[in-house]
Amino acid sequence: MKFSIVVYGAPYSSEGCLSALKFAESVITNGHEIVRVFFYQDGVYTANVLIAPPQDEIDISQAWGQFGIDHDIELIACIASCLRRGILDETEASRYEKRSDNLRAGFTISGLGQLIDASLNADRVVTFGA
Amino acid sequence: MKLLFIQSAAPHGSISAQEGLDALLMGSAFSECSVLFTNEGVLQLIQNQAPDELGTKNFSLTFGALRDYGVSQIFCRQSSMQRYGLNASDCVIDVEVVNDDVIRQLLNEHDKVHNF
Numbered sequence: 001m002k003f004s005i006v007v008y009g010a011p012y013s014s015e016g017c018l019s020a021l022k023f024a025e026s027v028i029t030n031g032h033e034i035v036r037v038f039f040y041q042d043g044v045y046t047a048n049v050l051i052a053p054p055q056d057e058i059d060i061s062q063a064w065g066q067f068g069i070d071h072d073i074e075l076i077a078c079i080a081s082c083l084r085r086g087i088l089d090e091t092e093a094s095r096y097e098k099r100s101d102n103l104r105a106g107f108t109i110s111g112l113g114q115l116i117d118a119s120l121n122a123d124r125v126v127t128f129g130a
Numbered sequence: 131m132k133l134l135f136i137q138s139a140a141p142h143g144s145i146s147a148q149e150g151l152d153a154l155l156m157g158s159a160f161s162e163c164s165v166l167f168t169n170e171g172v173l174q175l176i177q178n179q180a181p182d183e184l185g186t187k188n189f190s191l192t193f194g195a196l197r198d199y200g201v202s203q204i205f206c207r208q209s210s211m212q213r214y215g216l217n218a219s220d221c222v223i224d225v226e227v228v229n230d231d232v233i234r235q236l237l238n239e240h241d242k243v244h245n246f
Contacts, residue, residue, distance in 0.1 A: 006244075008146075041149050080152065084145075112156040119242045120131050120161060127245055130146070 003027050004035045004122035006115065007043035009130040011060035012053070016128035017046055018060055021067060023126060028071055036074040036118040037064075039107075042130055044077040044087050049104035065106035075107045076114045133163045134240035137171035142186045147174050150246025151189055155199055157244070164203035165196070166236060167225070171246075172210045175221040193223045207233060 005024055009016030020037070027034055039046055051061040068075040077087060082103075083096070089109050093101035103109060119125050135154040139146035157163045167175060179190050196204060206225045211217070218225050228236075237243065 040153070041146060081149065112153055113160070115153060115244075116133075116157045116160045119133060119157075119244065122242075125242050125244070129245065 001032045001124060002035050002122045003032060004118035004125045005037045006118075006125060006127040007037065007039045007046065008041045009128060010042035010045040011051065013042065013045075014128075014130050016130060017043065017064075018058070020126075020128035021060070021064055023128070024067060024073075034071070034073050035122045036076055036114065037068070038115045038118050039075065039077040040081055040112075040115060041078075042081075042085070043128075044081045044085055047075070047077040047082070047087050047104050047107040047109075048102055050102050061104055065104040068106035076110045076118075077103070077107050078115070079109050079111055082109050131161050131242070132240045133157050133161050134236060134243045135163060135165045136243060136245045137165060137167045137174060138169040139174075139246060140170035141174040141176075141179065141190065142181050142184055143170075146246050147171065148187065148189045150244075151192060153244060153246065154196075154201065155192075158196075158199040158201050163201050164205065164236065164240065165201060166205045166207065166228075166233065168207040168210050168233075170210075172206055172214055172216055175206070175223065175225065176216070177220060177222050190222050196223065205232075205236065 007020045011017045088101045089103040090101045137150050141147045181188050204225050205228045208227050208229045
């Protein structure tokens, strides 16, 4: 079965962000396919490479990025949500003349059309709320 | 493929309603979309909102464009409207007020649901 996963919750603030990762891992473990993971609203904070949690806690951002790279799964962070919340790749940081970018490797910033496309091309859309 | 967008957040307490509307507008460009306002989400439709003093955007005006985007099925949950003392005539756009049986049908007849 083809799944698309949507994440609205920020890491640490919302359990949904971590539950979504556990769900995504299970989807792969059970032999299903992930069309795309779309991070929207506060979910885009997951893509912040500057997150530095205490050493005895999971680095949720790092875990998501690594999951995307290991399984070659698209992790898309909505551009409108990202810009509002200060999640920038090199291109956007330069466009808005910000002093640094902070998008974690494994994530891509793209438009809301990717959410709709993910929805249309999956058998199931599973949303993890804030 | 039919998409149902459910708007259940109050308009200005969070950005959920506004970003949900953005997703709905994007969805309407690619597919047949309907929208259901429920719970605090019905408050998004109240006329004459003036959120300027809050510093938030009066996106309720954008609802007027929904039909131009091809979103013709706009529903409000009856019990939520009653809870907040609202009638269809209080809304910025024409809405169809529906009970929970109809909502059950809506959930069945749409292929995907996006909750905001």
